[in-house]
Amino acid sequence: MGTSQSVNPSVKNNPNWSNLSKVISTASQNEIITDVQLKGIMRYFVNAVGGSSAGQGHSSTFGRAGISRAQRFMSFVSNVETVGFNRALINIGVRDLENLSVNDFINYLLAYCSEGNSNLDETAANSAMDELLKHILNNVDSIEAIENAFQQANIDTQIDWLCFFFASYIMEFSSELFSTRIFENDGNRVSTFNQVRDYILRSLEEINITIGIQTIDWNREQGSTIIKDFQTEILQIWQQE
Numbered sequence: 001m002g003t004s005q006s007v008n009p010s011v012k013n014n015p016n017w018s019n020l021s022k023v024i025s026t027a028s029q030n031e032i033i034t035d036v037q038l039k040g041i042m043r044y045f046v047n048a049v050g051g052s053s054a055g056q057g058h059s060s061t062f063g064r065a066g067i068s069r070a071q072r073f074m075s076f077v078s079n080v081e082t083v084g085f086n087r088a089l090i091n092i093g094v095r096d097l098e099n100l101s102v103n104d105f106i107n108y109l110l111a112y113c114s115e116g117n118s119n120l121d122e123t124a125a126n127s128a129m130d131e132l133l134k135h136i137l138n139n140v141d142s143i144e145a146i147e148n149a150f151q152q153a154n155i156d157t158q159i160d161w162l163c164f165f166f167a168s169y170i171m172e173f174s175s176e177l178f179s180t181r182i183f184e185n186d187g188n189r190v191s192t193f194n195q196v197r198d199y200i201l202r203s204l205e206e207i208n209i210t211i212g213i214q215t216i217d218w219n220r221e222q223g224s225t226i227i228k229d230f231q232t233e234i235l236q237i238w239q240q241e
Helices: 015-027 035-048 052-056 064-083 085-091 102-113 120-136 143-151 155-178 189-203 221-236
Strands: none
Touching: 015 035, 015 155, 035 155, 035 189, 052 221, 064 085, 064 102, 064 120, 064 143, 064 155, 064 221, 085 143, 102 120, 102 143, 120 155, 155 189, 155 221
16 A cells, blocks of 8 residues: 555644544444445545545645646556557657566556655555556556557546546545554454445446546646546545535
8 A cells, every 4th residue: 555654744633534533443343334434434534635625736635646646647548549659658758668568667657657755645646556557457468468458448448547546546545544543453454445445436437527538638737627627526426515
């Protein structure tokens, strides 16, 4: 899940984080967490990060790193479509295309998408990007197979990738924040966070995407705006009325 970072004091002193810790701790005692509990966990999470406005990057705690990582990832995906896989690789710094391995590709793309690892938000976003690439490249054993995976990624697939990234981002952030606090004595950390992640993904199945992401210039402010709106829409699902 990455390396735990120091927590911003404003987070540590925020009672909403205490509320979130309590509901996660209670839920973790159950082998199967109910949807009511899962919804409560996400509601407290959104409240603690400052509401859905965190999706626009207005929170100093959560959201900003996710925007930058997702935008850069989509920039690479778009480049594969417009200039081809090899040129897209060169654009992210790959020079030796002939000897490129699967692990090399992952490391290059992670380095391109990541811009720092100095706080909890950045750590969580970097870990979530790593999880996304593992998800995309599961059972892939050659550069040719990677090329096919990205070239064949239609709009629905790209949206699925974004949903997986943001679900992982939320869970990586929560896991780093609470793993040493509420699972020391009881509760199954892995099972708890896997169930929350699955719930998030189920919640995002019907998310209303009205943008034509194939027309977006991901390298400009337009790309940032789309990711901000997408992240905000995700958080709004659990925004407390």
